[in-house]
Amino acid sequence: MSKESPNQPECPLGGADGDEDDGPLDRRGFLKLAAGVIAAGYAGAIGYPVYRYIASPVEQAAMAAAVTEVTLDNALSLPLNSSLIFKFGTTPALLIHHADATFTALAAVCTHLGCTVNYNPDKKVIFCPCHGGIYNAETGANISGPPPKPLKQYQVTISDGKVVISRA
Numbered sequence: 001m002s003k004e005s006p007n008q009p010e011c012p013l014g015g016a017d018g019d020e021d022d023g024p025l026d027r028r029g030f031l032k033l034a035a036g037v038i039a040a041g042y043a044g045a046i047g048y049p050v051y052r053y054i055a056s057p058v059e060q061a062a063m064a065a066a067v068t069e070v071t072l073d074n075a076l077s078l079p080l081n082s083s084l085i086f087k088f089g090t091t092p093a094l095l096i097h098h099a100d101a102t103f104t105a106l107a108a109v110c111t112h113l114g115c116t117v118n119y120n121p122d123k124k125v126i127f128c129p130c131h132g133g134i135y136n137a138e139t140g141a142n143i144s145g146p147p148p149k150p151l152k153q154y155q156v157t158i159s160d161g162k163v164v165i166s167r168a
Helices: 027-066
Strands: 069-072 082-088 091-097 103-107 118-120 125-127 134-136 142-144 153-159 162-167
Touching (some): 082 118, 091 118
Antiparallel strands (some): 091 103, 103 153, 125 134, 153 162
């Protein structure tokens, strides 16, 4: 036996007399460690989605602000009186090639409830399929329906055979 008191048997794991020992974990230490690991995992499982929910609008705004222009390589081959939907940053946008060979670029998000708008070449207007809003195809001005504001306009330039759309 060791130099322990005669009433306490020797513990092979160490620490039976309350002394701190660098030996293997006892049952209580293991349970504390396991509970800590489980609590940390649970906090991460709850915390990460909350963080992504809160940080997402900030990241999207930063990404949208970072894009100042978009170059469309094949837009000049777009037929007259037709349109092309493309991404301007994180937002859909609409490039319209009018019958007089001019181009107009507008945000393709309805100002009423955020639906994606379409160009109607027969009536030469932009139409929102969700609630029937109608916009002017050259200016983006709201003509009828529930949209409260006009569509956002982008500046269009033609450079080296490519159409370049930038913030107005």
